[in-house]
Amino acid sequence: MLNYSMRLLIFYYFKSMKNLIPLMFFFCLGCLKNTPVEEPCIDESLINELAACYLIYAPVCGCNNITYSNDCVAENNGVLTYSEGSCEEIN
Numbered sequence: 139m140l141n142y143s144m145r146l147l148i149f150y151y152f153k154s155m156k157n158l159i160p161l162m163f164f165f166c167l168g169c170l171k172n173t174p175v176e177e178p179c180i181d182e183s184l185i186n187e188l189a190a191c192y193l194i195y196a197p198v199c200g201c202n203n204i205t206y207s208n209d210c211v212a213e214n215n216g217v218l219t220y221s222e223g224s225c226e227e228i229n
Contacts, residue, residue, distance in 0.1 A: 199225035
């Protein structure tokens with residue numbers, strides 16, 4: 139619950155619409171401070187089902203914990219980050 143002085147401050151702040159955005163940013167900043175940011179793993183715009191990849195088996199573990207036969211296959215499936223080796227070896 140906001141005390142009287144805080145409500146008064148907000149009231150005067152809202153009187154001027156040009157100050158609305160900084161106020162929203164101030165309150166939003168407090169909400170997002172402890173929110174974990176989840177990085178995207180798959181970019182659907184990068185998926186290319188018609189891509190021709192080499193057939194060399196050099197497994198990579200995608201950020202989605204799926205093993206791909208090589209980096210070309212992973213990248214053409216939209217995987218943004220991966221590490222060398224199959225997922226079973228890494229985990």
